[in-house]
Amino acid sequence: xxxxDLELLxxxxxxxxxxxxxARLEARLNTDPELAAVLNDLRAARALLRKLPTRKAPRNFTxxxxxxxxxxxxxxxxxxxxxxxxxxxxxxxxxxGVNFVGTQMASxxxxxxxxxxxxxxxxxxxxxxxxxxxxxxxxxLALAQPTEDALRAMDTPSAKNGGEETAPAEDQPPxxxxxxxQPQSRAPLVPSVWQIGLAAAAMVSAVLMGLMRQLAARxxx
Amino acid sequence: xxxxxxxxDAQRGNxxxxxxxxxxxxxxxxxxxxxxxxxxxxxxxxxxxxxxxxFKSIASFRGGSFKAWLMRTVTNACYDELxxxxxxxxTPLEPDTGDGEEMDxxxxxxxxxxxxxxxxxxxxxxxxxxxxxxxxxxxxxxxxVMADIQGMDYTEVASAIxxxxxxxxxxxxxxxxxxxECLQGFAELxxxxxxxxxxxxxx
Numbered sequence: 001x002x003x004x005d006l007e008l009l010x011x012x013x014x015x016x017x018x019x020x021x022x023a024r025l026e027a028r029l030n031t032d033p034e035l036a037a038v039l040n041d042l043r044a045a046r047a048l049l050r051k052l053p054t055r056k057a058p059r060n061f062t063x064x065x066x067x068x069x070x071x072x073x074x075x076x077x078x079x080x081x082x083x084x085x086x087x088x089x090x091x092x093x094x095x096x097g098v099n100f101v102g103t104q105m106a107s108x109x110x111x112x113x114x115x116x117x118x119x120x121x122x123x124x125x126x127x128x129x130x131x132x133x134x135x136x137x138x139x140x141l142a143l144a145q146p147t148e149d150a151l152r153a154m155d156t157p158s159a160k161n162g163g164e165e166t167a168p169a170e171d172q173p174p175x176x177x178x179x180x181x182q183p184q185s186r187a188p189l190v191p192s193v194w195q196i197g198l199a200a201a202a203m204v205s206a207v208l209m210g211l212m213r214q215l216a217a218r219x220x221x
Numbered sequence: 222x223x224x225x226x227x228x229x230d231a232q233r234g235n236x237x238x239x240x241x242x243x244x245x246x247x248x249x250x251x252x253x254x255x256x257x258x259x260x261x262x263x264x265x266x267x268x269x270x271x272x273x274x275x276f277k278s279i280a281s282f283r284g285g286s287f288k289a290w291l292m293r294t295v296t297n298a299c300y301d302e303l304x305x306x307x308x309x310x311x312t313p314l315e316p317d318t319g320d321g322e323e324m325d326x327x328x329x330x331x332x333x334x335x336x337x338x339x340x341x342x343x344x345x346x347x348x349x350x351x352x353x354x355x356x357x358x359x360x361x362x363x364x365x366v367m368a369d370i371q372g373m374d375y376t377e378v379a380s381a382i383x384x385x386x387x388x389x390x391x392x393x394x395x396x397x398x399x400x401x402e403c404l405q406g407f408a409e410l411x412x413x414x415x416x417x418x419x420x421x422x423x424x
Contacts, residue, residue: 003391010394014368016375042394045401048350048411049369053343057251058265061272062240068276070236 001038009039013046072216081209088202095190095198102189224287231279239276246288247272249371250295256366257299259355263306271298285380289373292381296363303359345410353403361396368393 011017012025029036065071222245230238250271254264271294282290354362367378368389375393379386404411 003395006398007390007394010397011375011390014375014393016390041401042397045397045404046369048346048404049365049400050372052256052347052350052370054248054252055255055261057247057268058261060244061247061250061265061269062243063236063272063276065236067273068236070234 001034005035006038009035009042013039013042072213072219074216075212078209078212081205081212085202085205085209088198088205092195092198092202095195098190099188228279228282228287231276232282236276239279242287243272246291249288250291253292253295253366253371254299254302256351256354256370257296257359257362258302259351263302267295267298267302270301271295274298286373286377288371289377289381292367292371292373292377293383296382299363300359342410346407349404349407349410350400353400353407356403357396357399361392361399364389364392365396365400369397 008017008021008025012022017025029039222241224242224245227238227242231242247268251264251268254267254271255261258264258267271291274297275291275294278294354365357365363382364378367373367381368375373381375386375389378393379389382389384392
């Protein structure tokens, strides 16, 4: 039995031969018992395979939305909330960066061309501090009568500065004093209220996004 | 069941429509996987993977036999499963027969219409056939499962496994010949009308 005959017999069994080829093979089968025996074997093997019981699926293979990665349709406003959350979060962290850089620049005294605003701010901030020593009892009097109160007042940084700078010449304008060397007394560039507002906006927006997702998932089911 | 309408709905992302198709084809898909892999758990995994993959790629279905298209995804899932099995060989949970062969007749598979003796006989015949199938090279096994067990015609099989028609004819003939030779070793198990003649050797 060669491979060609085997393929012919197999295709004949399945009715896949052209009528002419089929007729030729049938003529050979009538005269060739070996060929007929192989055909019978192939038929029996095929019948056995067809006899195999069809098993029932052990479970349903239906798919869930999770299996195929389908997400519930979200409201149209959802992207706006997502953007709001993102922007508020970024600004929140950015504000810390701005405050940090502002503090660093102020403390190192590097006020470049662009530092006019900070400088002006520093001067404004410094004004009340400068006023403080002048409002205190005259230092000459304090020095003349060194009471405990006066000594305590001199321990404070403002008093120290004021004392060093203003004591020798009281009529000197306050602007000569260097308040910028006092970073610890300067307010941040981005006020805390703004930072709290940004954090609150980010959180509220995120919570609303979560609620939208939950609602959409509930409706989806 | 309007298969065409369900397919179109599934192509638009309608999962319910696709699940209707799943319920219709799940037995065929599971059986094909079972005969190719020879293991129920693996066959169930492969069938599930095949349906997931089919849903994700249903947009690529361009008509023709949906069953053949589904069978292609099953075949691919079975190949993946076999590769996984090669990487991570597992120990079967079923008790073995003592000579190293698994007993593959769990109670839930029993046909209630058969007496215990008939059931045992049927199980043995099935075991013999599955054993012979398992000894076939995967490309032969796939063709014989599609053609002889799933009852698909040559064109459908060629479409399912993407090989030329001539290759299908050749593989099927050789697979049947090998099965015949293998099944001769189980002659005493086979019903009289299915016994194979001996003494004819193919060259």
